Amino acid sequence: MNSAKRITLFCGHYGSGKTNIAINYALHLRQGGEAVTVADLDIVNPYFRTKDSRAELERAGIRLICSDYANTNLDIPALPPELYAITDDRSHRVVLDIGGDDRGALVLGRITPAILAEDSYEMLLVINRYRPLTPDAPSTVEVMREIEQAGGIRFTGLVNNSNLGEETEPDTVLGSVPYAEELSRLTGLPVVMTTVKKNLFEALQGQVPGLFPLTLQAKIV
Amino acid sequence: MSEKVLMKGNEAIAEAAIIAGCRHYFGYPITPQTEIAAYMAKRMPKIGGTFLQAESEIAAINMVYGVSAAGKRVMTSSSSPGVALKSEGLSYLAGADLPALVVNVQRGGPGLGGIQPSQSDYFQATRGGGHGDFHMIVLAPASVQEMAEFTVKGFELADQYRMTAMILADGTMGQMMEPVSLDLAVSPMPEKPWATTGTRMKRPHNIVNSLYLVPEVLERSNFERYERYRTIEEREAMYEEYRMEDAEICIAAFGIAARVSKNAINEARAEGIRVGMIRPKTLWPFPSAPFRAAADRVKAMISVELSMGQMIEDVRLATECRVPVSLCNRVGGMIPEPEQILAAIREAAKTGGNKQ
Incomplete structure (x- = not known):
């Protein structure tokens, strides 16, 4: 996927893979020669943070905006003051990693007015049909509408990140295509990316739309 | 459901509890176990269960006491400092011989400590977890699959031996995501003739209590409880x-x-x-x-x-x-x-x- 839009927001159900996709997409943009900022605005989960990948992002020349307290024991939903650079500094492409579900999307209330005013964004719903609370299209639509309501912004596309972690096989991904297509029909949103771990990329090439390899893995341990 | 799903350890505990027949969950948010409460908040209303965010950990464990006395499968969860708050209730559950499942997703201590993983509540869990002579059955999962399986096992053991079972996990186990099969076998809940379910004027009152007025009787109840513990030590070590x-x-x-x-x-x-x-x-x-x-x-x-x-x-x-x-x-x-x-x-x- 190569959107011309300046800001890309990754939102979705808790644990759908947003952080991983955000950092990989930022690297992809950077490799295309763009000035790139990643903003980690996850106020829900203090454990799984973009900051874990800080060294790799810095090496690639990507600016990281995240809470000063990420990866510390201070368990508060803090936002960084650099937050305003997301919309004020238009020289950068910005990739936004938003916390899970509607609770995570609440953070958008602070910046959506400026994002909507600039009107150069993609708001992408990350989906994984192997997550227990979004096993089918209708349940995913429910989560999606909750996020839109909390964030005050509408989705523009879908990212199919259906996987079973280490046990993901090509068939795992292929088995999720009808789900993504049904969701696309129900919502009128295009599937702009199907994200897979790098080792599955070759096996799936040409079989799913917008195949995008994930090379970086956000780590928890 | 034979197909696997990708779950966090905390979510696996919550879903497995529902599969085991638990329809009552009381808790209070604390990192790194909050997903259990969040998951229950989403799921319980949809299946006719009760999710209640209590005003404190102490309130939650006493709600567990009430539901257990009524003969239902019930659960609460917390992390280290929150489990310490529950210790009075854990002792009362033991004194009243009530089954319950309590989850501790441990974080670093002592005190408020931190939010990152720890195993430093081992003594607290294995030596009883409160005042008085008692034990809890303590299960220590090492995968998300075991988080699910031990939750079911915990409910079964708790009912079988009329005592608290504890899942002793840590922040990593709670947060990590792995594929899980939720095809979990659950044995039917045993009869609970001691439960306070209403006499319908057909039987004497059941009384659930941990207060004994006569020391000889209290002593006997302790000895009998420890006979049961001996059976568990012989049979249930895994x-x-x-x-x-x-x-x-x-x-x-x-x-x-x-x-x-x-x-x-x-x-x-x-x-x-x-x-x-x-x-x-x-x-x-x-x-x-x-x-x-x-x-x-x-x-x-x-x-x-x-x-x-x-x-x-x-x-x-x-x-x-x-x-x-x-x-x-x-x-x-x-x-x-x-x-x-x-x-x-x-x-x-x-x-x-x-x-x-």
Whole structure:
């Protein structure tokens, strides 16, 4: 996927893979020669943070905006003051990693007015049909509408990140295509990316739309 | 449901509890276990269950007491400081012989400590968890699949022996995502003729209480409870042995420490060091027998823990100090790297062996 839009927001159900996709997409943009900022605005989960990948992002020349307290024991939903650079500094492409579900999307209330005013964004719903609370299209639509309501912004596309972690096989991904297509029909949103771990990329090439390899893995341990 | 799903450990506990027939959950948010409450908040209303965010951990454990007295499967969850708050209620549950499932997704301490993983509530969990003489059955999962399976097992054991079962996990186990099969076998809930379900004017009142007016009667209830504990110690200890067949060094580790230890063991084996592991799946009852047996074969043991050395005492008790047992640990939310454990294994291989 190569959107011309300046800001890309990754939102979705808790644990759908947003952080991983955000950092990989930022690297992809950077490799295309763009000035790139990643903003980690996850106020829900203090454990799984973009900051874990800080060294790799810095090496690639990507600016990281995240809470000063990420990866510390201070368990508060803090936002960084650099937050305003997301919309004020238009020289950068910005990739936004938003916390899970509607609770995570609440953070958008602070910046959506400026994002909507600039009107150069993609708001992408990350989906994984192997997550227990979004096993089918209708349940995913429910989560999606909750996020839109909390964030005050509408989705523009879908990212199919259906996987079973280490046990993901090509068939795992292929088995999720009808789900993504049904969701696309129900919502009128295009599937702009199907994200897979790098080792599955070759096996799936040409079989799913917008195949995008994930090379970086956000780590928890 | 035979197809696997990708779940966080905390979510797996919550869904498995629902599968086990739990329709009452009371809790209070605390990192790193909040997903259990969040999941229950979403699921319980859809299946006619009760999710209630209590005003405190103490309130939650007393709500557990009430539902359990009424004969239903019930659960609460928290993390270390929150579990400490529940300790009064845990003792009351024990005194009233009420079954319940309590989850502790441990974080670093003491005090408010931190939010990162820890195993430093081992003593608190295995020595009772409150005032008075009592035990809880303590299950220590080491994968998201076990988080689900031990939750079902915990409900079953709690009902069978009329006592609290505790899932003793840690922040890593709660947060990590792995594929899980939720095809879990659940045995039917036993009859609970003691439950306060209404007499319908057909039987005498059931009374659920932990107050005894006569000391002789209170003493008898303690002795009877400990008879039951003896049966549990004989029957219910669970463990896994890993590469122990020819081992001359034995690692003792549970939960996340056991996962990291496996990597270190495989690296040490590649260097020609014969090392294996006994992983307790139950911390109470502690699987003393395999440690006792291993003590006659190995020259050293290493207890790998995310604490200042708590399980190591049970290892020493089980082995009656026949072999040297050393500690390999990180604390405060830190996790041992395989390299640290590997170094401890190399050291034991070099210096261990003062058996003869």
